[in-house]
Amino acid sequence: MKTSIVALVAILASTAGAQSFRVAGIVVDSETAAPLGRTRVVLTGGPVQEQSVITTGNGKFSFDVPQGKYTLLAAHRDFGESYGQTRSGNSDSAIVTGPDQDTTGIVMRWHAPVAIHGKVLDESAEPVYGAQVELFVEAVTGGKRRIISLGRAESDELGNYSWSSIPGGTYYLAATGEPWYFSDRYARDALTEAGKSIVPYGLTYFPGANDPRDATALSLHPGEELQADFTLRPASGSNVRLSCTNAPCGGSTSLFALGLGGLEALVGTTNGVEPDVFPAVPPGRYVARYTGGDESMRKAFDVGGGDVTIEIAPKPVPTLAGRVAFQNPTDRLRHPMYVNLQDEDTGQTVTVVLGANRSFSFPTVPISRVRLSLSGVDGFFVSKMSVEGASVTNGVLDIVEGAKVQVILSASGETGSLKGFVMDGDKPIPAVMVVLASAEGSTNPNDYHGYQTDSDGSFDFAGVPAGDYVLFAVDNLDFEYANPEVVRPYLARGKRVRMKLNGAETESLGLSRPAQN
């Protein structure tokens, strides 16, 4: 009912060409609630050209626009975010204008970025030059909670490093490095031989742990600045030796500790020329990765008491190639189609464009677990996958050393859409998470969909594969909707919906709570 009225008004508005609606409000600092001046506020994405204003000291903004669905943005300092965002990177809520909508009292909370500064010193309080300080963030993205690495900052000759322009959130820090004279292999060997027990610095999680389980989660609120200093001490432990008996081994080998959230944290890299050794490796689970020329190798192993020797026996770098077959032979592509290869553990994605003969190729693939998907304007999804050269579990391909993987992806355009509103009685609830979950309890996260409601409480799932789903809404924007374990308790009280081919369903619902056992 509501939808049809809205559609009618839209037609009237466009014919009259004069009816406009006000979008107005105030930009405030998320922590202090103080109004923010010198902020650019932008209204974009609707039926008219993007509009923007710069706020004065009172933080107020106002636009008059036709009926439509807009994205509202605020940029202050060098940091921008959109309405309904709690962190950069996660979803937002559109501003919907129309005769039934009050969009004149919007409070736009701008979250100031955070910064981390620190100094890396060695055991004699001398600055460590060239230390690698890796920053990890724990966050829910795409419905899954992950710890991902944001990269490494390097300390300068004074030992200083910094991370800035990052959003508030939960972070971990790890530092590693080596005495400067280690970069010269010759000096390193000579000094080691001199019996001075020169070893690299141990991988240290802030504030001073060597075991990732003892790493401290750093909760940084918007606008905070953290001073995080490290003291790196010579590591102690076993020697991990590299041996290379049957291959040229002209590449480099990196040693990683299996750290936070199963991530591989760099311990060190050698140029892979034997005999080579990673000295003083503390007990734990490690991964050695070799790359050189067109060859690679990955080996996971444990370090306990004694020395370990890793045989480097690389195989050709894995490749993955294939083609896309349309499930319905009459389907045609009107726009470019992309094939995405996502690392299941790190979430990193590599994209290639589908060739003219519907073939694609990833010429070098890391030894990893990956998931394939399709994207593009035309809205096709992978309905079936046939794989040669890799084992598949729950849609995840296990790429092993030397793998030459051939894939046929069946592309289906059999999708439907589902729209609706989350209501509390007559009142719409904006900025809550609506979940469309597989009714079969699928273990593939791609069978779960999330939508953050817009200012009018609306949600809109478009291009969802036809099938049976359960629909529910939760008041938690960090809800892990793509985690079947987290979703399961909500399924019993959710609304069962059948997404029909080319169907356009409409549902209205309230907020859900998990079923109690």
Added chain:
Amino acid sequence: MANWQPVTRRRSRGAAILSGPGGEFHFEGMSDGLYMYEVQKPAYTLDQSASGMFTIPRSSGDEAIVVKLTALSAIEGKVVNQYDEPLENVVLHLYAVDIRDGEKTANDVGIHWTDDRGMFHASHLNPGNYLVKVVSMRGGTETHFGPYAMRYAPWEGFSPVYFGGATDIASAAPIPVAAGARVRTDFRLEVQPAFKIRGQVKGYAPPNAVTFELLRGDDQAEPSRAVLDVTTGKFEVLDVVPGSYRLRAAQENTRGEVTVNVGGADVDGVFVALQPAAAVRVVMRSVGGRADVLRPNSCVLWLRQRWYSDTVHNMRGEGNGKFSVDDLFPGQYEVRLQCFGAYIQSASFGGVDLLTNPVLTIPSDGPSPPIEVEYIPGGGTLKVNVADPLLQQGAVLVTPAFSASTGPALQANSRGLQGQNFFQFSNLAPGDYLVYGLPRADDAEFRNPAFLRTLSGGANVHIEDGKTAEVTIGSVSK
């Protein structure tokens, strides 16, 4: 001196030690022989004394080996706006400037960006002259698969500027940086409302990124912050303050440029077509020459963008005296030619005489004509005797006699004397020359006509093919 810990080593047997707190080092138990040594310390550069040789056993008169290290320098500073607020994510480009091959040259020594306190820090710099330029905001092109993310909207921007206030590289004043110095270069930028340039790019290969740069004059630019929807080619360039620009879009070996004027509003509907780079053919011909001239002889040609040492394009041989210079885009390039055992008779590009005007303009429409070079094996020899002892540490410049209207010619030459009292130039084209004595070898900007016009007191000399002329320079030229 607690951190005075160079690694010292002798290579023949492979020993290395850390020096003690007083900088002292001892090698013991060495067998007789000749040794090489080398010293390292981070943030210090090797002085001439920092590597060398010695023999064991040492003679009674031998003194201890003393090594001098020169501290490397740093440039650091803070970037604020007119309200004294720190500016974060501001990209700064550092260039070392010196005179190379007779021309002021900027050598890229790194890109830095400010943190949330507006601070940047560039270290491990050799002593010398530097330019520090604030260029753009950090970020480059964000690539998206759809229009949903075309939305980041910073509200303020600034124009690129060098430390000292210059806005182009030709008028920027170099900052002298002494050994071990930490030089402070603070910027106070006038930020102003920034706008977007929106449009569409054609001819790119998805899904890879396209780089967008705003060019002003001859200066090299850093990638601007931009977003690109690779499914449609629609782009937005951010942070643009009012002004007139050439907007360049580039991807691997393709590039497109368009002029954009930005006033007090966003600019829409800018269309950029990427075109592949072109190759220019080079035809080298040996014409005549005396029969007694030694063969083989040859010439080489290279092109580069004025000012920037990292933009050199070398020619590639295709056999039969045919060459090409690849990966050239429309625009201007400086031409350099050098011959071995021969001199240049003529060099032309279309109707342009490259000997009087060594600048190549690659047209943006249509194919380029070839570069045609004719050279003659042989040439004359000039022996320059130097009477002034000052000149023995200096240089001799030989330049064809020219009038102010034609400018300098390509064969200008300058060589350091390194303590000799004469210098010989060979394979000179026959004709009239001026010979100058210069007090220093490394700062003669002899490719710059303005510099040549400042010289006076040159000696005239006439060169004939196959003959040796001789001239004596009595004093440093003014």
